[in-house]
Amino acid sequence: PQQRKLMPKQRFLAEFSQCLYDFVIQLLPTPEELAIKEDVRKLLERLIRTLEPDSRLLSFGSTANGFSLRNSDMDLCCLIDSEDRLSASDLVTMLGDLLERETKFHVKPLPFARIPIVKLSLDPSPGLPFGIACDIGFENRLALENTRLLMCYAMIDPARVRTMVLFLKVWCKRRKINSPYKGTLSSYGYVLLVIFFLVHVKNPPVLPNLQQMPPLRPMTKEESHLNGHNVWFFDDINLLRQRWQSTNTESVAELLVDFFRFYSREFPYNTSVVSIRAGILKKDSKGWLSEAERGTARERNRLCIEDPFETDFNVARCVTRDGLYTIRGELMRASRILALRPERPIVALAQLCE
Ligand code: GTP
Numbered sequence: 001p002q003q004r005k006l007m008p009k010q011r012f013l014a015e016f017s018q019c020l021y022d023f024v025i026q027l028l029p030t031p032e033e034l035a036i037k038e039d040v041r042k043l044l045e046r047l048i049r050t051l052e053p054d055s056r057l058l059s060f061g062s063t064a065n066g067f068s069l070r071n072s073d074m075d076l077c078c079l080i081d082s083e084d085r086l087s088a089s090d091l092v093t094m095l096g097d098l099l100e101r102e103t104k105f106h107v108k109p110l111p112f113a114r115i116p117i118v119k120l121s122l123d124p125s126p127g128l129p130f131g132i133a134c135d136i137g138f139e140n141r142l143a144l145e146n147t148r149l150l151m152c153y154a155m156i157d158p159a160r161v162r163t164m165v166l167f168l169k170v171w172c173k174r175r176k177i178n179s180p181y182k183g184t185l186s187s188y189g190y191v192l193l194v195i196f197f198l199v200h201v202k203n204p205p206v207l208p209n210l211q212q213m214p215p216l217r218p219m220t221k222e223e224s225h226l227n228g229h230n231v232w233f234f235d236d237i238n239l240l241r242q243r244w245q246s247t248n249t250e251s252v253a254e255l256l257v258d259f260f261r262f263y264s265r266e267f268p269y270n271t272s273v274v275s276i277r278a279g280i281l282k283k284d285s286k287g288w289l290s291e292a293e294r295g296t297a298r299e300r301n302r303l304c305i306e307d308p309f310e311t312d313f314n315v316a317r318c319v320t321r322d323g324l325y326t327i328r329g330e331l332m333r334a335s336r337i338l339a340l341r342p343e344r345p346i347v348a349l350a351q352l353c354e
């Protein structure tokens, strides 16, 4: 059989990088979509204020962190700036009733969930071909902060960081390994894997560690902490751009190839924890040994990703043994496809996201 010649590596990487940029650009939300979403947010805020006049409705998650794909869902968080406010579960019930009466949304209040939320959806229409899906939560201030942290990371090097994250979000959705309910990983988890890789694995690093940079002035605990968690990070991006410049010049394709290699073959899943705050940590130092090692059948802590602020919280807690096996299989598949360096890099991209 005739041996297919590998494309020269440098040429493949340059062309594949361009492919990634072109691919990701067409998946960004359109200005119309963003405008509609902002209108929906304002409408919902107006309605909530009839129940709680001192409330604000803020956007978090991908719509606010720079990692949004077209037609992604909206994550909204209601903050109430008054002392005597309704409980989250009462608010969820009342807001559910109100939205049912006053809007065309399908409404599903979940007042007794661990985090009470109202789920909303709007059917597709000519102006909104994919409809809208939206969750409204309450007082989730930590989520607003981690959204801001991810946004700052996205802004430091948008070309490489956003392209990598957006591509991986599409990849994990297409490969069906992005469902915490089915034992695989949330989008938030994947974003943390990318940031960890760019801060702690790449040498020289592509991103600085924003949580470990010295503050510009001394901070009191009151200023730096929220609900007992240290949420401080260096967020003056303009200043950072003047003072910090990565000496890593790898292209987005090189970074992606190395990302797949690292997480398919190198990261020690059995013993280690991904922490963007502190680098690689040991499971036993956090008391996060997997239940299997403790002799129970529950599946938790197979994959460990420390939340940047809620450090006792494993963002990947839903990943099961089978889920992790599937995820690693997909990472290896991706590595293999890229190692073959097909003559037309667009073919590699199509295969990756098949
Ligand atoms: P898409 O919805 O797929 O576009 O991605 P996304 O960036 O919105 O991520 P996702 O829906 O997984 O999460 C939305 C936001 O919820 C994240 O940006 C976090 O702020 C928060 N969040 C999600 N999962 C967790 C979690 O396990 N722990 C914490 N603390 N926050 C989470």
Ligand code: MG
Binding pocket: 061, 062, 063, 072, 073, 074, 075
């Ligand atoms: Mg989301």
